[in-house]
Amino acid sequence: MTFSTDAADNITPMTTTLASEPVTRPPAQDPSSLELASYGDRVFRWLLTLGALSIPILLGFLVYELWSGARLAVDKFGFDFVTSSTWDPVAEEFGAFPLIFGTLISSVVALAIAVPLSLGVAIYLSEFAPKFVRQPVAFLISLLAAIPSVVYGLWGIFVLIPILRTTAFPFLRDVFGFLPLFQGPIYGPSMFSAGIILAIMVMPYIMSVSREVLLAVPDTQREAALALGATRWEAVITAVLPYARSGIAGAVILGLGRALGETMAVTMLIGNRHEIAASLFAPGYTMAAAIANEFSEAVGDMHLSALAYVAFLLFVVTVLVNAGARLLIWRVARGSGIGSKAL
Amino acid sequence: MNRRVVRRFVSNAMVGLMVLAVVVALLPLFFILADLIVKGAGSLSVDFFTKMPAPAGETGGGVAHAIVGTLIIVGTASLIGLPVGVAAGIYCAEYPGSRLTWVTRFVADVMNGTPSIVVGVFAWAWIVATQKHFSALAGSAALAMLMIPMVLRTTEEMIKLVPNSLREAALALGYPRWRTSLAVVVRTTLPGIVTGSLLAVARIAGETAPLLFTALGSQYMGLDVNQPMAALPLTVFTYATGPYEEWHRYAWAAALVLIMVVFVLSLGARLAIGRRFNLNG
Numbered sequence: 258m259t260f261s262t263d264a265a266d267n268i269t270p271m272t273t274t275l276a277s278e279p280v281t282r283p284p285a286q287d288p289s290s291l292e293l294a295s296y297g298d299r300v301f302r303w304l305l306t307l308g309a310l311s312i313p314i315l316l317g318f319l320v321y322e323l324w325s326g327a328r329l330a331v332d333k334f335g336f337d338f339v340t341s342s343t344w345d346p347v348a349e350e351f352g353a354f355p356l357i358f359g360t361l362i363s364s365v366v367a368l369a370i371a372v373p374l375s376l377g378v379a380i381y382l383s384e385f386a387p388k389f390v391r392q393p394v395a396f397l398i399s400l401l402a403a404i405p406s407v408v409y410g411l412w413g414i415f416v417l418i419p420i421l422r423t424t425a426f427p428f429l430r431d432v433f434g435f436l437p438l439f440q441g442p443i444y445g446p447s448m449f450s451a452g453i454i455l456a457i458m459v460m461p462y463i464m465s466v467s468r469e470v471l472l473a474v475p476d477t478q479r480e481a482a483l484a485l486g487a488t489r490w491e492a493v494i495t496a497v498l499p500y501a502r503s504g505i506a507g508a509v510i511l512g513l514g515r516a517l518g519e520t521m522a523v524t525m526l527i528g529n530r531h532e533i534a535a536s537l538f539a540p541g542y543t544m545a546a547a548i549a550n551e552f553s554e555a556v557g558d559m560h561l562s563a564l565a566y567v568a569f570l571l572f573v574v575t576v577l578v579n580a581g582a583r584l585l586i587w588r589v590a591r592g593s594g595i596g597s598k599a600l
Numbered sequence: 601m602n603r604r605v606v607r608r609f610v611s612n613a614m615v616g617l618m619v620l621a622v623v624v625a626l627l628p629l630f631f632i633l634a635d636l637i638v639k640g641a642g643s644l645s646v647d648f649f650t651k652m653p654a655p656a657g658e659t660g661g662g663v664a665h666a667i668v669g670t671l672i673i674v675g676t677a678s679l680i681g682l683p684v685g686v687a688a689g690i691y692c693a694e695y696p697g698s699r700l701t702w703v704t705r706f707v708a709d710v711m712n713g714t715p716s717i718v719v720g721v722f723a724w725a726w727i728v729a730t731q732k733h734f735s736a737l738a739g740s741a742a743l744a745m746l747m748i749p750m751v752l753r754t755t756e757e758m759i760k761l762v763p764n765s766l767r768e769a770a771l772a773l774g775y776p777r778w779r780t781s782l783a784v785v786v787r788t789t790l791p792g793i794v795t796g797s798l799l800a801v802a803r804i805a806g807e808t809a810p811l812l813f814t815a816l817g818s819q820y821m822g823l824d825v826n827q828p829m830a831a832l833p834l835t836v837f838t839y840a841t842g843p844y845e846e847w848h849r850y851a852w853a854a855a856l857v858l859i860m861v862v863f864v865l866s867l868g869a870r871l872a873i874g875r876r877f878n879l880n881g
Contacts, residue, residue, distance in 0.1 A: 293776075301778030305694070308687025309704045312752070315745060316707050322725040323718070377621030385615050394622060396870070401629050403866045405806025407833045408855045411840045412632050415639075415848065457628045464625070490611035511713075518715020520809035521833075525841060545717045545809070552721065553734075553813040568721040572714060579713030 323572060326565030329558060338566060344531040346555070351563035353570065355531045359448065359541035360571075363523060364516035366452025366537065367459055372509055374456075375464035379508075383471035384479075384493050395468065402461035410525030413454045418445040418526065421453070426538055441536040446528035449537040454522045463512035470504030470589050471497065500589070507585030514578040518571060520545040544571045633859075640856030643849045648857075652821060659846060663854050665821040669830040673739050673815055674805050676825060681744030681804075682751060682797050689755025689793075694781055705756075708749035719745050720810035728814055736822075736829035739815030743804040750803060754796025758789040795869040802865035806858055808833035832858045 324331075330338065334351060341352025378398065382391050426443045433439040474497050482492035498505070528540020529550055544567050555561045647662045654661030688708070692701045723742035728734055762785050770780040786793070811817075816828040817838060832854055839851035 295776070297776050297778045301781065302695075305687050305691035306700065308684050309691040309700050311684055312688055312704050312711070312748060313707045315748075316711055318726070319714075319719070319722045319745075322722050326721070326725045326729075374621050374625050377618040378625050381615070381618035381622055385618065394626070397626055397629060399870075400863070400866075401625075403802065403806075403862055404629075404632060405808065405833060405858060405862060407806065407808040407836045407840075408632070408636070408859055411836055411851055411855050412635060414840055415852075416631070416635050460625060488607050488611035490614045491607065514713050518713075518717065520715065520717040521837065525837070545715055548717050548721060549809055549812055552724070553816065565721060565725070568718050572718045575713055575715055575718075576710055579710065583709060 320572075323565060323569040327562055327569045329562035330566040333559070334563075334566075338563075339570070342531075342533065346551075346557060346560045349557055349559040351559070351566075353544065353563075353567055355533050356542055356544045356547050356567060357570075358533050359527065360517055360543040360545070362537075362541065363448055363451045363455055363527065363543055364513055366449060367455035367516045368509065368513060370453065370456035371460040371463055371512060375460045375512075376467060376505065378460075378464050379467040379471060380493060380498075383468050384497065385489065395465070398461050398464055401457065402465075406458070406519060406521040407525075409454050409458055409522035413450065413522060413526045417454060418450055421445070421450055430538070437535040438537050441534070441538055443538050444528060444540055446526055446540050447538050448527060448534075448541045451523045451527035451541070451543075452537070454526055455516045455519055458519060458522060459512040459515045462515050463508050466508035466511055466586070467501075467505045470501050470508060470586065473504070473589055474500045503585045504589030507582040507588075510578055510582035510585065514575050514582060517578065518545055518575050520549050524549045544568075636852065636856045636859060639849075640852035640854075643853035644856065648853055653819065653850070654846075663830075663832070663835055663850065663857075665818065666830040666832045666835040666854065667857070668821060668823070669736070669815070669818070670805065670832040672823065672825065673736050673811070673829060673831055674743065674801060676737065676740035677743035677747060677804060678797070678801055680740065681747035681800070684744075685748040685751025685800070686755050686793060686797070688748070689752040690759060690781065690786060692752065693756045693759035694785070704752070708752050711745070712749040712753070715809075716742075716746055716807055717809040717812075720812060720814060723810060723814045731826075734814060734816040734828040735826045736815045737825045739811045739829070739831070740825065742810035742814055743807060746807060746810065747800045747804050750800040751797055754799065755789075755793050758792035758796060759785060761792075762788055791872060795872040798865050798869035802862045802869065805865065806833055806862050808837055812837075832861075 330351060334341070338351065338353055339357065340354055341350075342354045343350045343352050344355070345351070378394070382395055386394070422443060422445045426449070429439050430443065478496040478500050479492050482496035483489070487495060523543050524546040527543060527546055529542055529546060530540045531542055531547075532539070534541065548564050548568055548571075551560070552564050555564060645662075647660060649662055649667060650664050651660070651662035652665055653663060688704055691698075692705055695701055719742045723738045723745070727738035727741060731738075766784055766788065767780055770784040771777070775783070811831055811834055815831055815834070817834040818828045818830045820830075822829045836851050836855045836858060839847040839854065842848075842851075
């Protein structure tokens, strides 16, 4: 593909780069200088190809290492691993159901809080906000994404949890106590605390991606609705949001992907117990948190392998979730890099 | 008439709700920053940056080992990750028709969404398990892997902003393609690539999860990348979850230092990018 091919192959990508222009390199006739140039081109392209190739190779390597690490546990537990609830390092019996359950529930709680907020902000910033507000607010919210996870955890332990335990949780239990979700004793570290911190953490992602999607909606959509006499809100509801629908769904799913794999803050707030409880006030565990807590202390090979199995499952799930999000976003803004930049 | 009033009212009410959403969304930012400053700034002193931690229960001391450790780990990660990311980014921008470009871009997106803890397990299996001991190098490898897709994307986006006429001018003057790429295209976007790299460095500087079972953390000053090493995020984690009041104070101060580093890097990068290329929309 690189070194072995002749000059003709080197020209092909160039013509695609400059598709609209008639300019291409003249056919190689003057051997001395052109040969030198084409030699430089080959070395250059070879080096770049090396860089580009290393990425798929790295990922392949990652999948291989995870899989071979998980092999022991996969052979022993098979697919029952996903449905079993025992986690006993001494007896070397492992089942990840409480972890998967905790991961899902904490992410769902996070999305339930983050989605309305971030959509509100995104719609406001792209459709209503005065110009001088847009940049600063988007910028401030992107700062939230720059705060390291462990700092969220620290803040959660010492500020958020005390507040929640003394005010918000008792209030919720008094008002919504008839739901099993809000019953039982109130611990500080809990599924709900973790969900709230996760909500704060994924909000900037959902916000910025859906804002980019909304900005990609053509102005003709808005103008048409306004021309028919719609108020600005009605224009958003009837013309802008339906157009951006799949992209916004993509943004939400991207946020889900982030929430599923988030580790440090959740580890510090969720209570870390291999249990399944109906109440959101009870502690739980997530896949990422279990790996973070137990990996460096695991002694038995089977324990390590079970954790690698969890990592492998987490990887597969996040890949699927992210691929789905990407496809949805591309429906609105085809081929764009929305959502794949460093925030 | 009446209906129009209702419709206008609904429209305004929704805008009001959205403004409320903006306020609620920004509250955590202000609270977190304020708490960090209130609880952390008091513990910052010269000692904090230059001394080793005091034994548990005693006061005084600092986190010099963690600051040095973070510099070494992040520096090594950048040495590995930046060249690969930039090269791959140039490839994707310069050969957009190639099949490898499509694959690389897709895989980079997949890697970008991979939880950092999974990358940590990978680095563990790859380096720690084969060497049979924890090492800062394994942590750097994990961080580099997190960095590559971000650098790739920013590099690619930056290069795509270069007008084709610039390329054509260089090619028409007889520049070979590689010189056109390096001396004209990359050179024009160099500030953008540098700031994109800074952004990626800022992102990985605060990563904790991939370091938990690679660099592991340490109580001593270490300069050897083949040994376990302390890092600021790990220090925040250990001290925050530890039992001592004194440790908690350290955790706040270390978190304040960490966030200042991250913010200075990403603010600087963002302002530079925004001004030069107006990428922020």
